[in-house]
Amino acid sequence: xxxxxxxxxxxxxxxxxxxxxxxxxxxxxxxxxxxxxxxxxxxxxxxxxxxxxxxxxxxxxxxxxxxxxxxxxxxxxxxxxxxxxxxxxxxxxxxxxxxxxxxxxxxxxxxxxxxxxxxxxxxxxxxxxxxxxxxxxxxxxxxxxxxxxxxxxxxxxxxxxxxxxxxxxxxxxxxxxxxxxxxxxxxxxxxxxxxxxxxxxxxxxxxxxxxxxxxxxxxxxxxxxx
Amino acid sequence: xxxxxxxxxxxxxxxxxxxxxxxxxxxxxxxxxxxxxxxxxxxxxxxxxxxxxxxxxxxxxxxxxxxxxxxxxxxxxxxxxxxxxxxxxxxxxxxxxxxxxxxxxxxxxxxxxxxxxxxxxxxxxxxxxxxxxxxxxxxxxxxxxxxxxxxxxxxxxxxxxxxxxxxxxxxxxxxxxxxxxxxxx
Numbered sequence: 001x002x003x004x005x006x007x008x009x010x011x012x013x014x015x016x017x018x019x020x021x022x023x024x025x026x027x028x029x030x031x032x033x034x035x036x037x038x039x040x041x042x043x044x045x046x047x048x049x050x051x052x053x054x055x056x057x058x059x060x061x062x063x064x065x066x067x068x069x070x071x072x073x074x075x076x077x078x079x080x081x082x083x084x085x086x087x088x089x090x091x092x093x094x095x096x097x098x099x100x101x102x103x104x105x106x107x108x109x110x111x112x113x114x115x116x117x118x119x120x121x122x123x124x125x126x127x128x129x130x131x132x133x134x135x136x137x138x139x140x141x142x143x144x145x146x147x148x149x150x151x152x153x154x155x156x157x158x159x160x161x162x163x164x165x166x167x168x169x170x171x172x173x174x175x176x177x178x179x180x181x182x183x184x185x186x187x188x189x190x191x192x193x194x195x196x197x198x199x200x201x202x203x204x205x206x207x208x209x210x211x212x213x214x215x216x217x218x219x220x221x222x223x224x225x226x
Numbered sequence: 227x228x229x230x231x232x233x234x235x236x237x238x239x240x241x242x243x244x245x246x247x248x249x250x251x252x253x254x255x256x257x258x259x260x261x262x263x264x265x266x267x268x269x270x271x272x273x274x275x276x277x278x279x280x281x282x283x284x285x286x287x288x289x290x291x292x293x294x295x296x297x298x299x300x301x302x303x304x305x306x307x308x309x310x311x312x313x314x315x316x317x318x319x320x321x322x323x324x325x326x327x328x329x330x331x332x333x334x335x336x337x338x339x340x341x342x343x344x345x346x347x348x349x350x351x352x353x354x355x356x357x358x359x360x361x362x363x364x365x366x367x368x369x370x371x372x373x374x375x376x377x378x379x380x381x382x383x384x385x386x387x388x389x390x391x392x393x394x395x396x397x398x399x400x401x402x403x404x405x406x407x408x409x410x411x
Contacts, residue, residue, distance in 0.1 A: 011397075031309055032305050047382075052360060066263075066308070
């Protein structure tokens, strides 16, 4: 039993020291996304995509741990530009303050999540609320080869826009994801498709970011694996 | 390079503006200091400054109407830190290592042989994780990051039972895979 625990500790330590096999930084999630995912502020699908990325990217796994170590719950809020003073309650014991802070942070998280992802991808599937400005450049349901499963999309956004793309199976198992792509094109790595049988329908969706902040969701597109 | 905070504070020249600035600065400073790695300590002041500039930029865009929660400020501080780490790593890939990166190597690398061995196992773990099914891989990743099973379940939005099962099977598979690679986990 003791040996088992030691072995687990060794595994954790080794994983946390892995920096190699770092993908190109262009494919890493933005720092804000890592923070939001770690703090539970992203939709479930987006959060899963970020976690999956950290399984193969030592640098982002490290960044995730840094977010784990950052706890803003003890800080006061700051009201910029109003000149408002921060009121300190003398009767407030640390336990009471912590409890209030936890409630406030939870409320903020819920509110933020509502604002940030008003249309989670699970809901937007073929939803008319999705942004019609992003359209697939490949015919819907067309078959694509394993060695060139390239997804392309058309858009009317400025050159400063970047794209996140998520590819899933029919049962919503993630197959591939990429972040901050500068162009409307993404090729699913062949190894990610290795375990999928021919004829598998793959669902994909694009998120557009403008100035790193704004989010727009595409409709969900479907293509078939040869 | 440490920028002069006065340059930023001069945008808010009133007394209340200065007070706001100081409060804002204190919060960002606290956030940066909490997680700034040892090897970047010398840059903590710069990072606070970068975060301040970002916050002022956001405020300028919103014409001064924007209120910042502390969570938001910490997020800004965090992103300034991560962006700086990424910038240094990008430089590491292309340039000759500089003083900061050498310091990082020293901090991470007290025993070079142990460090290399640990890194190799780490790489092995990353490769083995990619062979797991996605849900198992995600649960294992969080577990290896130091999450307990219930915490990992909460982050993933799975039940505790399901997560426990994913971690249990994931560990088995990971150990088998590492053994095949010649590592004794």
